[in-house]
Amino acid sequence: MASTNLRPRLATIKEKVRLHGDDNRHEQTDAWSNRDLIPLPPERRTWNWFLYFGYWTISSLNISNWQSPNTFLTEGLSVAQSMVIIVIGRLLISLFSILIAWCGLTWHIGFTIQNRFSWGLRASYIPLVQRILLNFIWNAVQCWNGGRLVAVCLTAIWPRFATMPEFLPAGMAAVTTGYQFIGFIVFWVVSAPFLWIKPESFKWPFRVTSIYCGIGMLCMMIWALATAKGVGSLMTQGQNVPKGWKNASWLMMAGINQMIGGIAAGITNGSDFSRYAKGPKHYISGTLLSAWVAGILVSVVGLITTSAAQKIYGEVYWNPPDLLMVMMDSGNGSSRARAGVFFLSFGFALTACFENICGNAVAGGIDLSGLFPRYINIRRGAIITFVAAWICQPWQLINKAATFISVMNSFSVFLSPIIGIMATDFLLLRRRKIRLTHLYRFFVSAIIFFALNKLFPVTGMGEYDEVDHYGTFTIEECAKWGVTPSEQTQISFEDGSSASQIQETFDKKD
Numbered sequence: 001m002a003s004t005n006l007r008p009r010l011a012t013i014k015e016k017v018r019l020h021g022d023d024n025r026h027e028q029t030d031a032w033s034n035r036d037l038i039p040l041p042p043e044r045r046t047w048n049w050f051l052y053f054g055y056w057t058i059s060s061l062n063i064s065n066w067q068s069p070n071t072f073l074t075e076g077l078s079v080a081q082s083m084v085i086i087v088i089g090r091l092l093i094s095l096f097s098i099l100i101a102w103c104g105l106t107w108h109i110g111f112t113i114q115n116r117f118s119w120g121l122r123a124s125y126i127p128l129v130q131r132i133l134l135n136f137i138w139n140a141v142q143c144w145n146g147g148r149l150v151a152v153c154l155t156a157i158w159p160r161f162a163t164m165p166e167f168l169p170a171g172m173a174a175v176t177t178g179y180q181f182i183g184f185i186v187f188w189v190v191s192a193p194f195l196w197i198k199p200e201s202f203k204w205p206f207r208v209t210s211i212y213c214g215i216g217m218l219c220m221m222i223w224a225l226a227t228a229k230g231v232g233s234l235m236t237q238g239q240n241v242p243k244g245w246k247n248a249s250w251l252m253m254a255g256i257n258q259m260i261g262g263i264a265a266g267i268t269n270g271s272d273f274s275r276y277a278k279g280p281k282h283y284i285s286g287t288l289l290s291a292w293v294a295g296i297l298v299s300v301v302g303l304i305t306t307s308a309a310q311k312i313y314g315e316v317y318w319n320p321p322d323l324l325m326v327m328m329d330s331g332n333g334s335s336r337a338r339a340g341v342f343f344l345s346f347g348f349a350l351t352a353c354f355e356n357i358c359g360n361a362v363a364g365g366i367d368l369s370g371l372f373p374r375y376i377n378i379r380r381g382a383i384i385t386f387v388a389a390w391i392c393q394p395w396q397l398i399n400k401a402a403t404f405i406s407v408m409n410s411f412s413v414f415l416s417p418i419i420g421i422m423a424t425d426f427l428l429l430r431r432r433k434i435r436l437t438h439l440y441r442f443f444v445s446a447i448i449f450f451a452l453n454k455l456f457p458v459t460g461m462g463e464y465d466e467v468d469h470y471g472t473f474t475i476e477e478c479a480k481w482g483v484t485p486s487e488q489t490q491i492s493f494e495d496g497s498s499a500s501q502i503q504e505t506f507d508k509k510d
Contacts, residue, residue: 018374025471025488032121033440034373036366039108039472040275042489046200047276052286053294054206055273058355059266060295061213063145063320063348066302070318072255077248079235079303083296085252089259090295094287096260097270099423101287104271105280106432108472109439111269112370115418116439118425127268127418128370132385134265135364139356139385140392143188146352148321149345150190151183156328156342176395188389191353195361195382199276202358209350214294216347221301223340224308234307234316264415266359268422272366273358320348361385433464436472 019034021027027035047055059065072082103114111131115124155162167178197205225231260267277283302318309323310316317323327333328341365381376384426432438460468478471486475493478485485493 019377029374032373032442034369034377036369036378037110037113037373038440039436039470041471042474044200045108045276045278046203047273047282048278049282049286049289051203051206052273052277052283053290054210054286055202055358056287056290057210057214057294058206058351059263059359060290060298061210061217061351062298062355063352064262065295065298066217066320067318068259068299069303070306071258072251073234075251075255077251077255081248081252082255082303083300085255085259086299087296089256090292092256092260093263093267093295094292096267096419096423097287097291098284099427100267100419101270101274101283102280102432103422103426103434104274105277105283107434107436108275109436110272110275110366112272112366113439114271114422114426117430117434118421121439121442125371128367130414130418131265131269132364132367132371135360135367135385136388137392137397138265139360139364140389140394141397142352142356142360143191143389144184144394144398146191146349146356147184147187148180149183149349149352150187151180152321152324152345153342153349154183154186155179155325156338156345159332159338162325172395181395184395187349187353188386191357192386194353194357195379195386197357199273199358199362199378202354205354209354213347213351216344217298217301217305220344221305221308224305224312228308228311230308230311231304232307232309232311234310235304261416264419268415268419269363269366272363321345357382430462433462435460435463435465437465437469 019029021029021035025041027038029035068086069079069082072085073079077085104110112124112128115127118124119126151162162179164179168176168181172181194205274283306316306318306323309326313326317326324341324345328337333341361382362378364385365376365378365383368376368381368384369378426434464481465483467484468486468489471488473481473483473485473489475485475489477483478489
């Protein structure tokens with residue numbers, strides 16, 4: 001009897017949890033698609049070049065990029081050699097990002113769907129699960145790094161905060177401090193509401209954060225140079241290659257590979273965000289200006305600031321939270337020093353917040369949506385990814401830094417081939433032509449494809465749909481590809497409706 005009553009309740013819960021889309025907008029929800037996985041219609045493609053500039057700027061204005069020269073200098077390379085690595089590495093990152101993102105720019109689909117035509121519908125779960133695990137881990141680490149910056153902010157306001165009595169259990173107290181853990185909690189709680197922002201609406205967060213943190217970094221460098229009255233000796237460090245290496249060339253090649261490997265996870269899901277572009281030129285110009293130019297400038301600013309700070313304090317502080325604490329004497333400095341440190345650390349924390357939300361939480365939400373399309377959309381997936389930060393226990397990961405970095409770098413061994421497969425398959429083998437309808441339903445031909453494709457080639461390879469079934473293309477794009485526009489697109493075009501008008505109507509329905 002109990003089981004009889006339980007089944008209807010479970011069915012009711014299942015129906016409530018299940019996602020529902022507007023079939024008139026081609027937002028069917030089934031085992032392969034939902035609203036966040038379908039090709040984006042024109043009214044949802046709202047990102048211009050400045051939004052991509054902000055997106056990549058947030059990815060560049062971070063602690064890891066600030067510390068990039070440190071990695072190469074400690075290996076024995078000179079400042080000039082380190083900067084050559086950074087310039088070449090950032091250029092390759094920009095170019096690879098554009099190559100992978102081209103599918104999203106052309107067909108308006110994300111990484112989850114893009115992998116289906118290379119791996120198959122089921123096998124595409126392999127790179128998807130790898131990405132999900134990386135999103136969980138990096139989200140946790142970013143929350144911890146952001147929490148350290150929040151701890152600096154709180155110390156600037158209440159100087160006694162950094163010296164509070166320890167309250168953590170012995171196991172946790174061995175790897176972190178109470179005030180850092182509180183900073184982590186505050187950062188996590190304050191960041192959580194931003195998960196409700198749709199990717200189409202990241203306009204103002206990107207603008208405010210990139211401008212604020214960019215100005216803050218420049219002010220930090222100017223203060224250090226003015227106080228030190230020069231750049232310090234770190235800027236003139238020469239080459240000191242370890243005995244185990246034949247020459248610096250191998251170290252430089254390893255450095256370039258390390259730079260690309262460090263951001264390989266972000267490169268692979270480029271289509272997740274390029275599909276929101278108003279056009280290819282917006283993504284390309286924003287990426288080159290920020291991922292390359294701004295990325296280099298941040299490393300230069302970090303190097304100059306650290307070198308000048310060494311002249312002031314007699315020690316090298318590559319980690320901004322450590323330097324900021326020293327700048328205000330761990331909260332014992334003047335009110336002016338604490339005010340300056342507060343605004344600087346707040347800028348760094350703001351950048352960490354939105355970089356984490358966009359690059360890890362939202363990206364993780366899209367990937368989880370690909371695994372469970374009936375029940376998980378971007379928002380639900382982002383919340384799951386964010387909650388997983390507590391399960392990952394980043395304070396333990398950071399404490400084992402050497403092992404952690406080695407393990408995370410090893411992921412590039414798997415991600416690099418995925419990038420190569422995606423780019424080669426789409427650009428060379430398929431010549432940028434795909435059938436979107438084949439990516440959203442299972443075909444029997446897929447089962448026998450590997451055995452029979454040599455003798456009986458599958459029809460439709462290298463072709464694309466003659467009709468825009470999903471309403472994802474504008475009239476101009478349909479004319480370019482020779483595709484028949486969808487009925488909705490034709491009506492909108494004949495009525496003279498602009499994309500902004502359609503978006504307003506869409507928002508009202510939400």
